[in-house]
Amino acid sequence: MALRERKKVRTREAISTAAITLFVEHGFDQVSITQVAEAADVSRRTLFAYFPTKEDLVVHRFADHEDEPARVVRARPADQSPLTALHDHFVERLRAHDPFTGLTDRPDTLALYRLLRSTPALMARMLQFNETSQRELAAALHETAATPELTARLAAAQVIAVHWTLAMTNFDLCATGTPAQKLLPTAVKATNQAFTLLSTGLTPLWPAG
Amino acid sequence: MALRERKKVRTREAISTAAITLFVEHGFDQVSITQVAEAADVSRRTLFAYFPTKEDLVVHRFADHEDEPARVVRARPADQSPLTALHDHFVERLRAHDPFTGLTDRPDTLALYRLLRSTPALMARMLQFNETSQRELAAALHETAATPELTARLAAAQVIAVHWTLAMTNFDLCATGTPAQKLLPTAVKATNQAFTLLSTGLTPLWPAG
DNA sequence: TGCAAAAGTAGACTGAGTGCAAGATAGCAC
């Protein structure tokens, strides 16, 4: 990688780190873009060349996971159902303590999550990621599992909604301070329950008409 | 109702109408708050007394429906399952051409929807409504259907996601210009399919492991 | 008619984000 490229990566990282550090310490709304730029030792204008909005300074760290569900469905073995693939993958990421699942020990990741949850503007941005995930997952289901378009969209919406609910629930558990290792069994059980619910539907919950 | 109250209602309506008219005509981002205030013949500061943000000028029209799913679940007969109540209610609103379902003929409502869909900031705000709906529905399920908290949250997330998907699908159909009456059978069929999916789960779609 | 509370207004201010034009730096030729 050339010097120019390396510098860009370093600058980007410096800006993001400075931003998150300040935001975590003083709150998202209490820190201005100008302060972030000063802390990262770049001009305000350069900061905007790297991150289009203030929110992106934080949420870009989650952008990689946007198309994860779609990728998982596309990469599954031919004889595996999409739902099983998604289920297995989530449990696997859970065991790896992937922050993507909401289950994590790392203090900086916990602080980042706390920042997200307590800042409406950031949550709104995260929900937009979910929309993208959903659209891509729907496409993947439509193309690889011979699912009609409307059905694929409905299924994708359900899966992503469940995904998000699980992640937020896991984070809330972690936020109490309990070590992730100790919470893993609970989290796995919740995941299994959630995917069973997706798989067998809501009728078993409320059998009556 | 006293004069003061009537005036407030009228002013609020005038501001909102002026805003939506301008936004529909020129686009949300192309119209400034100042222009809206001038069109409604109030000061900028007064406008902000009625609507906290620019987005709210548009989306406040949907705010009433935020707790509709929760209300439906709470108001259902004792022997009816929550899912049936939600299903019946959605079909009923569909037959009434309630804009809430995305199925509508009225040109101004269609224009409003088009505005929403083409403006990311407005869509983001709508998704926040969904979050609230979801939280309230979860509470209603937890309290009236003896559903454990996590289960209630998961179910609520699924229902609201499906709701939103149906509404957007219906709107997309209406946006082509077809009269709502003609689309009703399709929309009802889609709704039935969606609630069946919720009810019996995703396994029937992809039977293999 | 008079008075208190509510509603509206004017104008200055902060902070996010953009456009532009000039300056600094990396890559590459020679």
Next chain:
DNA sequence: GTGCTATCTTGCACTCAGTCTACTTTTGCA
């Protein structure tokens, strides 16, 4: 090394959303 070019960076001025404060007008009610 020297110079040329493309890219990166910067400063400055600008627009617009949203807030604060202090002031005027209007309404409800005695």
